Amino acid sequence: MVAWCTKPGRGTRLIPQGALTGVQYIKTPDYAQVVGFIDQTQINLNGGDFGGEMDPHGADLRGNPIGGIFFSSIFSSDGNMQQVPEWNNFMGGNAFCLKVCNPNNPASTKYCQNIYDRIGCAYNVPNQAQNGTFEACQGDDMDPPGTYTSNGVVMTYTQPAESLGPITSIPYTARIPASSNCVSSASSALYTGLPTPTNLPSPSASVVVSTGSNGVVTTATRSGAAAGASNTTSPNSASGLAISSVSIFGAVLASLLFA
Numbered sequence: 001m002v003a004w005c006t007k008p009g010r011g012t013r014l015i016p017q018g019a020l021t022g023v024q025y026i027k028t029p030d031y032a033q034v035v036g037f038i039d040q041t042q043i044n045l046n047g048g049d050f051g052g053e054m055d056p057h058g059a060d061l062r063g064n065p066i067g068g069i070f071f072s073s074i075f076s077s078d079g080n081m082q083q084v085p086e087w088n089n090f091m092g093g094n095a096f097c098l099k100v101c102n103p104n105n106p107a108s109t110k111y112c113q114n115i116y117d118r119i120g121c122a123y124n125v126p127n128q129a130q131n132g133t134f135e136a137c138q139g140d141d142m143d144p145p146g147t148y149t150s151n152g153v154v155m156t157y158t159q160p161a162e163s164l165g166p167i168t169s170i171p172y173t174a175r176i177p178a179s180s181n182c183v184s185s186a187s188s189a190l191y192t193g194l195p196t197p198t199n200l201p202s203p204s205a206s207v208v209v210s211t212g213s214n215g216v217v218t219t220a221t222r223s224g225a226a227a228g229a230s231n232t233t234s235p236n237s238a239s240g241l242a243i244s245s246v247s248i249f250g251a252v253l254a255s256l257l258f259a
Contacts, residue, residue, distance in 0.1 A: 001065045007193035017191040024129035026139040030108035032074045033099040035129040051092020055114040075102045086112035097121035110144040126174040137182040148172035
């Protein structure tokens, strides 16, 4: 498993600017969630990979991936990091969702169940995220995953075993809870910590090369915004020898073809 982040300082790889095309963050009394859209090829995932779920339990209760743990200051009263035992994360199909449940309220764990791993973000993290929009909101709690109301009766959906084949129908559509106080931002706000490349050649830069009578490069100068100091190459240097050899080979080949 490889971790990615939009900012440095966390020991992760850095998400390239522009890879994220829409992100919605919502905090409720019992959980916080992030849902978004991403060009996943920019973080080394195949374009056609529809992914799956990561969670703190897994089939053997050792974590999926093994040892996967989550720390956050979202629910901390003093701003310090605290472990969040219950969370889930879906990634694939150029979209993702992540939900972490409030560790200070044991009742909040019902919102981070990990038994609905086959039905994705729409049922585990219902949302109104829009591609092209970057926003942070407050929100109401969702219905616990798998729970819905039909004709006034609260029902519970049970996900079928994978051995029974693909899930072709689900008897309900997850209710999207209300959100409020949304604040939009530009996508560039996510990447303020990315390093800025330096000393890149300007597209307008040009190179002037001079050669001696023996075909060996003797001087090379660069002009334009990326211009540097003039460079003199000795016929006895490694680069001078290589260029000289190519020049001689080209001259011999030309004489054979056009004699």
